[in-house]
Amino acid sequence: MKNKDQMVYMTDQIQIPVYLPYPRFLLGMDLTQTAKVLYALLLDRASLSRKTGWKDEEGHIFVVYPIAYLADDLGKSHMTVKKALNELEEAGLLVRKKQGFSKPNLLYVRIPAEGKKMTLMRERNLSL
Numbered sequence: 001m002k003n004k005d006q007m008v009y010m011t012d013q014i015q016i017p018v019y020l021p022y023p024r025f026l027l028g029m030d031l032t033q034t035a036k037v038l039y040a041l042l043l044d045r046a047s048l049s050r051k052t053g054w055k056d057e058e059g060h061i062f063v064v065y066p067i068a069y070l071a072d073d074l075g076k077s078h079m080t081v082k083k084a085l086n087e088l089e090e091a092g093l094l095v096r097k098k099q100g101f102s103k104p105n106l107l108y109v110r111i112p113a114e115g116k117k118m119t120l121m122r123e124r125n126l127s128l
Contacts, residue, residue, distance in 0.1 A: 020044045025112055034080060035087040039109070041073065042094070046109040056106075062097070066104040 008014060020040040029036070045063045055061045071081045088094035095108040 021047075023111075029091065031087055031091060032084065034074070034076060035084040035091075038070065038074060038081065038084045039088055039093055041070070042088075042107060042109045043111075060108055062106040062108050064104050065107060 010016075020037075021043055022036075022040045023043065026036045026039060031039075042063055042065065045065055046061055049055075049061050049063050054063070067078055067081050067085075070085075071078045074081060076084075085094065085096070089096060093110050093112075095110060097106040097108065099106060
């Protein structure tokens with residue numbers, strides 16, 4: 001929506017559009033904005049996987065989201081998405097498991113333990 005005339009003020013009667021969860025701990029992490037939005041998108045998809053029972057033998061929930069679809073949904077190139085996936089993996093927020101030739105990876109979205117979330121927020125506050 002590029003036309004300002006198509007926008008309305010938020011009121012009690014206006015339904016909020018569908019949105020992605022954006023974890024606060026991401027604000028203090030040294031990640032690109034693409035990686036942060038990608039994480040939010042994967043976290044949203046993981047909640048759907050949880051509802052549909054997509055989990056491995058250990059009970060870990062996984063996501064199947066081919067790079068082509070991720071790139072399209074984010075409006076980014078395949079290479080940019082791959083770099084963001086690598087960033088998330090290096091930060092420990094994502095684990096990719098190969099399924100075999102020409103099959104998409106299983107993506108395991110990881111969440112910091114409760115104590116780690118607080119540490120990340122404290123570090124951010126100390127650096128202000």
